Amino acid sequence: MNDIIIDYIKQQLLSGQVDIDLSPEEDLLGSGLIDSLGMIQLLAFIEEKFEVKVPPQDMTIENFMTVEAIGNYLERLKTA
């Protein structure tokens, strides 16, 4: 799951910068890697790719700060 998200971020949100070093622990928000439009794009991708619906109130820094956090959140969402 983490690899799929990282690949999407590199290919779609970072204009195909596949060489960039992006770890699951990278702070997506503080580093400025993803802006507000990028975050909405990422949300739409996650919902479609993993067939989940992210409730608006779950769109928080705790759930979306890193790829790892996103992955953990999606695991919780799927088992809820």
Next chain:
Amino acid sequence: MDFSWPENYTQYRAEVIAFAKETLNDDLVERDQAGLFSRQLWQKCADFGILGLAAPKQYGGKEEEVDLLFSMLAMEGFGYGCKDNGLSLGLNAQMWTVQIPIAHFGSDAQKEKYLTAFTSGQWIAAHALTEPNAGSDIFSMETLAEKTEGGYVLNGKKHLITLAPEADVALVFANINPKLGKWGVTAFLVDKGTPGFTALPTDSKMGLRTVPIGAFEFKDCFIPTENRLGGEGAGFSILNYSLEYDRCCILASQLGAMERQLEETIAFVKERQQFGQSIGKFQSVSNRIADMKLRLETSRLLLYKVAWLKRNGKSALMEAALLKLQLSESFVASSMDAIRSRGGIGFLTATEVERDMRDAVGGVLYAGTSDIQRSIIARLLGL
């Protein structure tokens, strides 16, 4: 694919049109020239149930839960029947950028206190987001909310706020920690009369003059925790949630206005005789009418698609940007064509044609400028 509407939807649209035509168009030239907002007309809209289109039935809403397609079609009818584009903007602004966020993110106490007062017309609400140094780059906002015992202290300024001078309540966005950027943006419900909260005088403007637009100032304004809407940092999510509702329904009323404008222009060019025939027979005129029709129908398709996507819980990021760009720019272009089709009298205030042109310009600026919509579209195309 089915483009038909359920009968109860079209029936209610017809009722809204009849109400708007009969009730909301008197003295409009004078009110527009004087820049007068009518709280009486606002109340009539509330009594009819317009504001209830954006709230659950439990809090004065029309339906058990908000049905976006039903509401969109009703507001399209509102824009068709009501020539007062300013009133239409004000109602839509409250409904989709204040009521809808409270309906989704609010506590039961907030819903009971605020939604009931909004849908009944007792209170008017403003959505306070834009700042002098944070327009399109909204998440760089400078209004701060410093956490303190029992609540937050707000300091900052908001401007270009629809309904600000009339507002009994403001939904205010402020950052609790600028280091967090957009994730620090938090929403607060600020009641009129709260110490440190000031509404500044109305800004005069080119169009949409019947709805006041002004500014708010916050100076050491204490807001209790129970007035925070959603959690700390939920502002980004709240804005994202209401954005597509807002674009859909504000633009639905503009679409209705474009349909009215087209019908009135067709009637005029058929009636007006020059060189022994109706001017609609001249291709220079009829081509303009054809262009107006094309703009109307392409805008309609985009609007209905966005509403359908949102109703089905799907993302409409690209479609909403296309819609906002297409419909608002089309209203400007068609308003110009409506004036040209009438010749010199289209330039006169009394014919009520030039007002649509002035009002339409606002649409390419508010809720995301056309420049920003093009930027979003390009980004989503991978550029």
